[in-house]
Amino acid sequence: MKKDDKLTEQLKLYFGFDSFKGNQEAIIRSVLAGKDTFVLMPTGSGKSLCFQLPSLMMEGTAIVISPLIALMKNQVDAMRNYSEENGVAHFINSSLNKAAIEMVKSDVLSRKTKLLYVAPESLNKEENVEFLRQVKISFYAVDEAQCISEWGHDFRPEYRQIRPTINHIGQKAAVVALTASATPKVQQDIQKNLEMTDAAYFRSSFDRPNLYYEVRPKTENVDKEIVKYIKAEEGKSGIIYCLSRKKVEELAEMLNVNGIKALPYHAGMESSARSENQDAFLMEKVQVIVATIAFGMGIDKPDVRFVIHYDIPKSLEGYYQETGRVGRDGGEGQCIAFYSNSDLQKLEKFMQGKPVAEQEIGRLLLQDIASYAESSVCRRRVLLHYFGEEYKKDNCGNCDNCLNPKKQ
Numbered sequence: 295m296k297k298d299d300k301l302t303e304q305l306k307l308y309f310g311f312d313s314f315k316g317n318q319e320a321i322i323r324s325v326l327a328g329k330d331t332f333v334l335m336p337t338g339s340g341k342s343l344c345f346q347l348p349s350l351m352m353e354g355t356a357i358v359i360s361p362l363i364a365l366m367k368n369q370v371d372a373m374r375n376y377s378e379e380n381g382v383a384h385f386i387n388s389s390l391n392k393a394a395i396e397m398v399k400s401d402v403l404s405r406k407t408k409l410l411y412v413a414p415e416s417l418n419k420e421e422n423v424e425f426l427r428q429v430k431i432s433f434y435a436v437d438e439a440q441c442i443s444e445w446g447h448d449f450r451p452e453y454r455q456i457r458p459t460i461n462h463i464g465q466k467a468a469v470v471a472l473t474a475s476a477t478p479k480v481q482q483d484i485q486k487n488l489e490m491t492d493a494a495y496f497r498s499s500f501d502r503p504n505l506y507y508e509v510r511p512k513t514e515n516v517d518k519e520i521v522k523y524i525k526a527e528e529g530k531s532g533i534i535y536c537l538s539r540k541k542v543e544e545l546a547e548m549l550n551v552n553g554i555k556a557l558p559y560h561a562g563m564e565s566s567a568r569s570e571n572q573d574a575f576l577m578e579k580v581q582v583i584v585a586t587i588a589f590g591m592g593i594d595k596p597d598v599r600f601v602i603h604y605d606i607p608k609s610l611e612g613y614y615q616e617t618g619r620v621g622r623d624g625g626e627g628q629c630i631a632f633y634s635n636s637d638l639q640k641l642e643k644f645m646q647g648k649p650v651a652e653q654e655i656g657r658l659l660l661q662d663i664a665s666y667a668e669s670s671v672c673r674r675r676v677l678l679h680y681f682g683e684e685y686k687k688d689n690c691g692n693c694d695n696c697l698n699p700k701k702q
């Protein structure tokens with residue numbers, strides 16, 4: 295196919311990039327053509343541009359549904375950097391006062407605004423629906439669409455109301471769904487819920503060739519093993535994930551006692567203490583952050599070199615996301631998970647108070663984790679298979695099972 299010079303020109307003009315990454319160009323064409331478009335691409339691969347660029351080129355305002363105020367702020371700031379017009383991007387959420395909301399609405403109605411970010415909770419509000427009825431909408435983008443699915447690890451029930459609300463607004467506009475975390479189950483769930491089974495579909499590989507995967511048996515020596523491992527990785531930043539807040543505190547303490555600078559991070563801490571510890575990690579005042587899964591979304595430290603799972607996570611999906619935070623610069627990234635069957639049983643026990651349907655899902659997710667951990671075939675192959683992808687090489691050369699094949 296002939297290269298679309300005009301599109302590349304626009305890319306350069308608005309964003310200063312010389313070329314598209316991966317499927318970006320084809321995705322953008324699909325959006326520009328007004329098609330429903332489904333995008334599966336790993337974190338960091340440039341999904342935002344797939345709706346940002348078309349929004350600038352199309353008539354009207356794109357409505358971007360985004361799960362976190364911090365993410366919206368980030369993107370709005372970035373868009374303002376690229377544009378001379380501050381009104382080019384706005385968000386509407388609970389952090390804005392009345393005057394600020396009026397200002398946003400007036401920018402949108404005067405057609406300055408090409409991107410309007412909202413959380414699903416705000417989209418649902420009747421006053422916002424009324425407002426959007428008066429707006430020329432270029433398309434809807436649903437970012438972090440895995441939030442729609444109860445099979446996804448960050449399920450948000452409000453996300454399931456997006457399609458009814460769009461219908462309620464009543465304008466014919468394409469929907470673009472974007473996610474970095476889609477097992478076939480999550481993906482089908484999203485497509486069904488957003489009623490976009492006929493959508494143009496784009497996915498890129500989820501393989502991260504620079505990441506090394508290893509599973510170690512969790513014994514009573516696990517602490518010692520971790521200390522030894524980290525000491526051998528002197529000067530390299532790492533994250534340790536634990537399931538409980540208590541364990542996070544204990545482990546951080548244990549590391550410090552053993553001469554490794556480490557800080558805890560979990561949702562039970564004051565938010566000021568949390569951001570202090572996060573900053574200390576980002577600025578490399580400490581080598582290690584010990585955290586629950588509360589740590590990570592939106593963290594951009596490109597040179598994290600190892601991630602250790604002290605406890606096995608609740609799903610492979612979660613495991614992929616958490617290990618995805620190492621080696622983002624393309625350099626080395628080691629992913630070590632400690633696994634014991636008794637941990638698995640503990641996780642099953644935790645679920646007992648929950649609704650039956652949730653327990654059932656939880657159990658199935660745990661089964662997948664167990665078969666990953668207990669497998670003697672290539673970890674990469676198992677992981678990618680979980681995401682519906684076939685890994686073709688016999689030996690990935692970068693996981694414990696490929697480097698030290700067990701004798702059958």
Ligand code: ADP
Pocket residue numbers: 311312313314315318335336337338339340341342343474
């Ligand atoms: P994702 O949402 O897929 O995790 P982002 O949209 O946040 O990824 O993009 C990740 C980074 O890639 C951003 O810093 C963005 O500016 C950069 N990026 C996106 N597209 C391109 C491109 N075509 N050329 C160079 N950098 C790009």
Ligand code: MG
Pocket residue numbers: 341342437
């Ligand atoms: Mg993104």
